[in-house]
Amino acid sequence: MRHFAARPIAPADLRALLEAAALAPSVGNAQPWRFVRLRTPALREALAAHVDAENARAAANYAEQGRRDAYRALKLHGLREAPEVLAIFCDERPAAGHGLGIATMPEMLRYSCVTAIHTLWLAARARGIGLGWVSILDPGAVTTLLDVPLDWTLIALLCLGYPEAPSEIPELERRGWQARELLADRLFER
16 A cells, blocks of 8 residues: 555554554564654655665666566655554564574564564554555664664564555556466465
8 A cells, every 4th residue: 555545543543553463473472563653754754765765776676678667657655645654673682572482483573573563454454544564675774764772673664544545456456567366376285
């Protein structure tokens, strides 16, 4: 989701979304997610400018002109328009959980954060709120810009708001970039 209506998210609704996300399952019940709500206009603009620069750099990766033009035509973030912007970080050394479940798979902390994001996403959709996950960025630059602890890892930069025009079909599919593929092509049995 990249196109947002100007309608703000009610504070109680945003709080309910964050509370739902905070109830997500996590390895060892570590609850490693850290939510950073971006409210400062100058900070949001700095993030948008950073993403715009990374987006321009990414366009160069498409060698064929037709695909490069199609890429440039995509709107890949709503950082300037979304009523809410959240950065989700993983605390790589949370006190909660006491290290349970991460001795052999430390990435489980990050997977737990993704579960919280997924829970947030589903709760938002149930309220008619859309979510766009911005991934054209340099995580280190965003971490520095947001001035968070060094042992936090950026997992997601999310734009939240009501859709400008609701649709059941993902935007990238509507724009001819990539259609959904069949489950049968993704399911394997052994």
